[in-house]
Amino acid sequence: MSGVERTTNPAMNHGDMRDAPLRGRNPGENVALEGIGLRKIYGTGQAAVRAIDDVSLRVERGEMSCVMGKSGSGKSTLLHQLGLLDHPTEGSVIIDGVEATALPERERGRLRLERLGYVFQEYALLPELTAEQNVYLPAHMLGMSRQDCRHRARDLLELVGLAGRARHRPGEMSGGEQQRVAIARALMNEPEIVFADEPTASLDTLSTKTVMNALTELNRDLGVTVVFVSHDPDHRKYATSLVFLRDGRIVEPYF
């Protein structure tokens, strides 16, 4: 994990985000993320589907937590609620002691930008930007100078083994390469938690290994908390903790 260190750039210090009222309720506690009584229901009446039902879990700082389960078990839905990409029907998500589900969308956006990173199932890169620009876009939004953006993006691309692809656009890269660019982008603003939703679902075996190794290294070497979803039993070897879902419920809680 050489080449990338926690930056001292003021734009990356998230000073605003650390101010009250977003400050954690229990600063001493080593909990990065907590979901309490999460429930997500799609549709109404007879057509209502409970995608997740009364799910509670806690992720400690520095963990690499894997949410596993069969297709349709609610893994992605759970990740979306935890990652503030969606509103649960019931329950709350607490990030670093802050009840994020109670925040207005504007503040949730700030949280996503400054403290969370995402790697999506499909290569969710912006097609008009180069790999380097895709990586530094979140920092650009935070006001980091163009030069610093580029330096850090280059370092991160080097970290994921794509130093030579900085100027390539997503359409010019393989699926595995795009997913590694997405990992680099997720790290750009030095997030505390990275959410990865089946990051290897569309990849071949070799690319899968490369991507999972990259996630493991950023967790191990940079101390970033990682929550990832997978349906591949082999992936439990990368995790430090596991959550199994069936029919929207945790069947084997890890705490």
Added chain:
Amino acid sequence: MRLVQTIRTAAFLAAQALVRGPLGVLVMTIAMMSLVYVQLLFIPSLIQGAIDQVESQLINTTTSSVQISPGPDDKVIADAAGVVASARGVSGVEAATAALRVGSEVASGATSGTWPVLATEPESYGEVFTTPSNVIEGDWLATGDRDGIVLGIGIAGAGDTSRGTYRSSLRSVHVGDAVDVTLLDGTKATFSVRGIYRNNFEPSDSRAFITRDAAAELLPSVGDIATSVSIRTTRGDEQAVVDRLQAEHNDLTYETWLDLRVVIDNQTESFNLIKEILRVVSLLVAAVTVTIVTYVDLVGKRRTIGIERAIGIRSNAIVWSYVLKAMAYALAGTAVGIALYLGVVVPFIDRHPFSFPTGEVTLSVSRGQLRSDAAVLMVVAVASALLPALRSVRVRILDAIWK
């Protein structure tokens, strides 16, 4: 600070989308914007061209730039030659001529009608008015001609049954025919038709002209009097010329063509009304077209917007990026539109003018209109981008990415 960051990111996203987006879409969008701009300009400037044409006709054939008439207590201008001479010496005056109304009835055989018969100096009249160059049959009067007369098509008729005034004219008078003129003192004189003119302007096509020499011979009291002195000035100098002339002859009545344009007010008011209606229609067409283009662009970018929001790009930055893109399209479209309009459309119409009842009409466009239409296109583009962009960032993030 947040706003600066928002605008900075929006500008970055917009610039990348423009530079790296599909070239065909960029070209087609700018081409469409430029056509919208041209269509916004075209009809109003055609109608303005028609208005300008009518005003030119009024000045060139009827009122001149400034018309001097007798003072309120007089029937004639006593020292016409003196007024003309002093007018010619005034700065801003290009030419001046005097006219005396000597008759009011013209007859050909049993057919007659009431029309003004004016005694003029043929050469100086041609320096102020374009009527002498609009002769369609025969020639304009020559100095010293004592029995010749030139008739407007509205009097002569000349067998042209297609004209609306044919039935009230002498119907089939041609060059060489004799007509009788009843002079102001009641006497009648016979003149030989030297020429027939057609200005394509109703108020000036029903006049008859003889020379001052002919009038002096028939009416010895004519002397140096005139019923009007007409002055051609450089456009825009009319009032200044009036002010200078008034200093020398303050007993006369001065009117600029603007004071006398009442004869064309109905026409220009109708033209202006049509212009405003078509301008509103053009604006609606522009607004709908730009909205469709922006909406289609946004629908195609739904997933991109979802990803941007998911990674924390502020909604305002996303909305601004589309607004900035629309502004860039509008700016480029305006630039191309101006080049197309001034470089191709206007020169083409200059070479192939439209035929209106009052004559040939070309396009008339002012810098002010170019600017105001550019501003209108910009406002329409911004509004058209803003509304669908605001809607797009309100969709659930996951719906935007996956649905």
